[in-house]
Amino acid sequence: MDLTPKQRAVWQFLKDYRREHGMPPSYEEIRQEFGFASLNSARKHLLQLHRKGFIRSPWKNQKRALEIIEQEDAPKAATLPLLGTVVAGVPVEAEEVPESIDVPESLLKRGEHFALRVTGDSMIDDGIFEGDVLVVQRASTADSGATVVAVVDGEATVKRFFPMGPQASQGSSPNGEKIELRPANERYESIMVDADSVELRGVVVGLMRTFG
Structure with a gap:
């Protein structure tokens, strides 16, 4: 399960x-x-x-x-590109670095995926901490409330996605409306931008963390 x-x-x-x-x-x-x-x-x-x-x-x-309980059937691993870091805080420039990382196949959905390492603390109330590796399903649309990786004016960030206006619905693409990129930490304010200033890179579908 x-x-x-x-x-x-x-x-x-x-x-x-x-x-x-x-x-x-x-x-x-x-x-x-x-x-x-x-x-x-x-x-x-x-x-x-x-x-x-x-x-x-x-x-x-x-x-x-x-x-x-140790699972008898260890999850199979898939190798994903690790495309640098994404900030859970103030946006930073998106990186594309030729690295890779193995992730459990159980974290993957349909389609293409990639991984990003988190810096910052704006998503801690959703259990996303600095150093975590996010598994991201490539997508240009997302349901309202989904956790997404978005590029705003060339800078990447991870936030909750809330399209605003009459076109807001499930499976929304940022077209012709305002977008709220909402943090999960009361210390940070939402990023409010015009839809044409936002490029969705994908939806967060999994998280990996190491200790020590």
Whole structure:
């Protein structure tokens, strides 16, 4: 069963922590790692992992009661081009660097994909942190509210996409309307631009994170 990007990030943290420390992290350590407001927020994600068969007993009160289930069928990997960095903050110039990275095929949708590494903190409330690698499905349209990689006047950024005006709908392309590129951090303001100033490069469909 597929995980959301944030659920996959939590599961990866559980595995990496156990590999390094010989035991799973506590709920408090999970809360601190992801900046959750409460232990209940951390527990909510763990319960989803339990329901999808990735961990056992996330509801127990013991300090380290998590049992991580190793998947018998390891996910197959696909090699994607790593096209530099994208800022979750103030936009920066888009980079195209001839590197590559292996990602689980389970993160991929139909069509062509690429990867970008995140700098900045404007998307932290959506679980996107500096150093994360985003898996992006190439697209020139996106549903309202989707997390996209957009180029504004030659500068690339990752934000939530909200077309404005009578043409706004699912599968919108930035044509003849205003576009709001909304951060997921109250410290940042939305970027409001004319549609003809925005080029959608793709929709974020996955996230990978390494620790240590």
